Amino acid sequence: MTPRLSRRLALLAAPAAFLAATLAFAQPAAAQNTLIVAAPQTPTGFDGDIPKVATRQMIVQGNDSLVRYKRVKKPDGTEVLDPSQLEGSLAESWEERDGGKTVIFKIRKGVKSPWGNEMTADDVLWSFQRAWAIKRTGFFLFNLIGVQTFEKTGDYELTVHLKQPSPIFLPMLTMYFPTLHDKKQVLANATPEDPWGLKYIDQNLVGFGAYFVESVKPGEQVVLRANPNYFRGKPYYERVIYREVPSVANRVALLKTGQVQWVEDLPLKQIADLKKDRTVKVQSAIGTQPSSIRINETLPPFTDKRVRDAFVLATDFDSFNKSVFEGLGVPVRSIVPPTVPGSIEAFKPPGRNVAQAKKLLADAGFPNGLEVPLTYAGTYWWMEPVAIQLKNQLADAGITLNLQRIPDPDFVKRGLINVRDMALFPAGDATFVLDPVFTAWIFGYSQGVANRNFFKNEEFDKLILASLNEQDAAKRTENMRQAQLLHGQDNNWLMLYYPGIHQAMAPCVNGWIWYTDDWPRFADLSCKK
Amino acid sequence: MAVLRLLIRRLFFALPILFGILLLTFLLVRLSGNDPAGVLAGPTATGEDVIRITKQLQLDKPVWQQFIAYVNTLAHGDLGRSWLSDKPVVRELLIRLPATLEMVIGGGILGALIAIPLGLRAALRVNGILDHSSRILSLIGFGAPTIFLGLLLIYVFFYLFGWAPPPMGRLDLLTTAPPTITGSYLIDALLTGNWEAARSAAARLVLPCVCVATVYAAPLIAQTRAVAMDVLASDYARYARACGLPPRDIRRMVWRNTAVPVITYGATELVALFGAAAVLELIFSWGGVSQFGLMAILKGDFAVVQGFTLLMSLIAMAIFAVADIVVMSLDPRARK
Incomplete structure (x- = not known):
């Protein structure tokens, strides 16, 4: 071999060896009882009271709540939540006194954290005190429902005093906040400068739930390990690898090739395709997240109801399901979703009538049509396609929508109740408590936290205030029926569709249940091949 | 000595350049109208919460005061904290930097190994097979968007053939990462056996x-070929041929005269690769610093955007300095 030839061969050998590393690749089979999840991003924090990016989907894996919605079996054997029934979780039971102003929780005995510490009233009390002190999400809940004080009344007993009896109090406690922590474990890692263990909890799940954090690699993956002492029994999946895969196409490809067993956050286009694919399984629920275009009736030209009515008449509601929601949407008919008991059909699309819309606009002083900005962001994937389609539809009635896409943070800020300066915008807020009063309150009450379009109706507000502490279920239901009708007739929402909650998984995975926060509990899942 | 002089000169000019970049980035980010207070406060926040966070972040102060405060903390080696993750920006950037370096430097070396010999050979035999091949490769590199190229390779080599590992980051899920020495999994794994x-x-x-490598090689092939053809058409190359110099010596002469502009151009392209790496x-799912910077821009995490820009500027300066040193070693005129 000449030196020249051997030099050339050597030059070729380097990239060839590099490529061989790929060609010789063989992916080691995933260890049994390991669930691999492909998610668009990994969490940057684990504190349920101070949620950051992707915190919520983690916190529910490691921190159980005091109470939860009861599960009931459907005829096909799958389980769903029954919003009308609550059962104990970390609290074994509870008792209401003083007409509901005092609630006494009996803490379940024998519940242990992954570190072997048994849960007592001290843990719950400390967690409540922490939420109160740091003034974040848990504190918001306390204020919302009027928690006055709470105290330890026994080793396994905690008493909460409310300002007024509240039918919403217990349903709200089904959520992950105020997050319940293992006090001993947190304090062992807290410092005098950080007595509430903010730094430690920010990077660890320190609850009494099914999983704890084994390792975190920012931007890459989080590994969860099953709590060996979990009071409901050790989960089927001993380990969960929560891997960041930002590309939607790759998440789909990974699921199809069996590299992952669970995929999060897929657009409906991919869900529709996967539903036809036998190599994967897709399960769906309606959820509580309505897509809608909100109309701020305190800003011109929407102060005139005729303009709002014209917008409704010029909108082809059905078309959105096919063109944007891939035929998977469920129509929105009220501010209270159908998953919440007491939901009624408060709004019926009148059918598209462009001529009538033009007439109403002319009557309102816009004979030559009008120009309105439609502000949107990338908060939800459907916002832009909905905005574009609506622009095309309304143009037929002489309405020119100026689409203004703004950064997500600005969009969130401008929708806060102390700002509310957008006249027309899409919104996708969800209710997380399956209660009609709570839902109508946050969406429709003049100071409701999700009333981003400033719907202001005195009668509606009165109905909400009369129902917040109402103990008579029939009265509450009737009040909320009236409230939904008031809202539905006002045309301050262009009610579109519930995109739904869709979970794509490997065919062998069973046990998924939809929760009000939309996040799966990995402890529910198992694999039967 | 000449190298030392060059480095000192570079350092001297680097400070005003960095200050200019800092100021420009700061103003661009602040004047973009992106306000993270609402996001940080969360959907359940009250107006007071937003005001409190705005004050905490000093966003209520005039922009020039915010800039002075930023430069002040920077002077103490602190790039601030990410507004979304609440972690030190320096740590967030450095933890992800090796991943990007591993990909960009690895791809850059591979690209240069392909592009330079191919470009030279194409210039020596115009309209030969290698010349046509190099043009096709250039066209692919220029024409195919990076995102398309990446997805296509994944589709073919992972999804269709199953030859490539899944696009799920830098290491198999069940493989234990080597102890961190350089931050590059490959180098650290080799070092630790x-x-x-x-x-x-x-x-x-x-x-x-x-x-x-494809993205990097495309312009580099074209540049190498064009410069080498100019060299070959020059009087001194013609004279060398007329004197009967053997082809091997002529090739060496072409390379030495082509190297300087190619290396300078290659350095510029290498800097640009850090931007392309984000996609x-x-x-x-690489988890590198470019991806992190892109997400910070999209989410309005000012502190990270500023830190990221500063880091990229430093990397660019380092690459240009290295390129200058290499050029000095090749070209005696550059040492004067």
Whole structure:
């Protein structure tokens, strides 16, 4: 071999060896009882009271709540939540006194954290005190429902005093906040400068739930390990690898090739395709997240109801399901979703009538049509396609929508109740408590936290205030029926569709249940091949 | 000595350049109208919460005061904290930097190894097979968007053939990462003799590096070919041929005269690769610093955006300094 030839061969050998590393690749089979999840991003924090990016989907894996919605079996054997029934979780039971102003929780005995510490009233009390002190999400809940004080009344007993009896109090406690922590474990890692263990909890799940954090690699993956002492029994999946895969196409490809067993956050286009694919399984629920275009009736030209009515008449509601929601949407008919008991059909699309819309606009002083900005962001994937389609539809009635896409943070800020300066915008807020009063309150009450379009109706507000502490279920239901009708007739929402909650998984995975926060509990899942 | 003089000169000019970049980035970010207070406060926040966070972040102060405060903390080696993760920006950037370096440097070396010989050979035999091949490769590199190229390679080599590992980051899920020495999984695994991790890291580097190499090689082939053709058409090359110099010596002469502009151009392109890497990192779930910077821009995390820009500026300066040193070693005129 000449030196020249051997030099050339050597030059070729380097990239060839590099490529061989790929060609010789063989992916080691995933260890049994390991669930691999492909998610668009990994969490940057684990504190349920101070949620950051992707915190919520983690916190529910490691921190159980005091109470939860009861599960009931459907005829096909799958389980769903029954919003009308609550059962104990970390609290074994509870008792209401003083007409509901005092609630006494009996803490379940024998519940242990992954570190072997048994849960007592001290843990719950400390967690409540922490939420109160740091003034974040848990504190918001306390204020919302009027928690006055709470105290330890026994080793396994905690008493909460409310300002007024509240039918919403217990349903709200089904959520992950105020997050319940293992006090001993947190304090062992807290410092005098950080007595509430903010730094430690920010990077660890320190609850009494099914999983704890084994390792975190920012931007890459989080590994969860099953709590060996979990009071409901050790989960089927001993380990969960929560891997960041930002590309939607790759998440789909990974699921199809069996590299992952669970995929999060897929657009409906991919869900529709996967539903036809036998190599994967897709399960769906309606959820509580309505897509809608909100109309701020305190800003011109929407102060005139005729303009709002014209917008409704010029909108082809059905078309959105096919063109944007891939035929998977469920129509929105009220501010209270159908998953919440007491939901009624408060709004019926009148059918598209462009001529009538033009007439109403002319009557309102816009004979030559009008120009309105439609502000949107990338908060939800459907916002832009909905905005574009609506622009095309309304143009037929002489309405020119100026689409203004703004950064997500600005969009969130401008929708806060102390700002509310957008006249027309899409919104996708969800209710997380399956209660009609709570839902109508946050969406429709003049100071409701999700009333981003400033719907202001005195009668509606009165109905909400009369129902917040109402103990008579029939009265509450009737009040909320009236409230939904008031809202539905006002045309301050262009009610579109519930995109739904869709979970794509490997065919062998069973046990998924939809929760009000939309996040799966990995402890529910198992694999039967 | 000449190298030292060059480095001192570079350092002297670097400070005002960095200050200019800082100021420009700061103003661009602040005047973009992106306000993170609402996001940080969360959907359940009250107006008071937003005001409190605005004050905490000093966003209520005039922009010039915010800039002075920023420069002040920067002077103490602190780039601030990410507004979204609440972690030190320096740590957030440095923890992700090796991943990007691994991909960009690896792909850059591969690209240069392909582009320079190919460009030279194409210039020596115009309209030959290698010349046509190099043009096709250039066209692919120029024409195919990085995202398309990445997805295509994944589709073919992972999804269709199953040859490539899944695009799920830098290491197999069940492979234990080597102890951190340089931050590059491949180098650290080799240094510690962790062959399983080294194999896994190398396998996962292939497709991203091929993408980077294609993007990098395309302009480099064209540049090398064009410069080499100019050299070949020059009087001194003609004179050398007329004197009967053997082809090997002529090739060497062409290379020496082509190297300087090619290296300078290659350095510029290498800096640009750090930007292109953001898309590739997203596709390959790489978790690198470019991807992190892109997400920070999209989410309005000012502190990270500023830190990221500063880091990229430093990297660019370092690359240009290295390129200058290499040029000095090749070209005696540059040492004067």
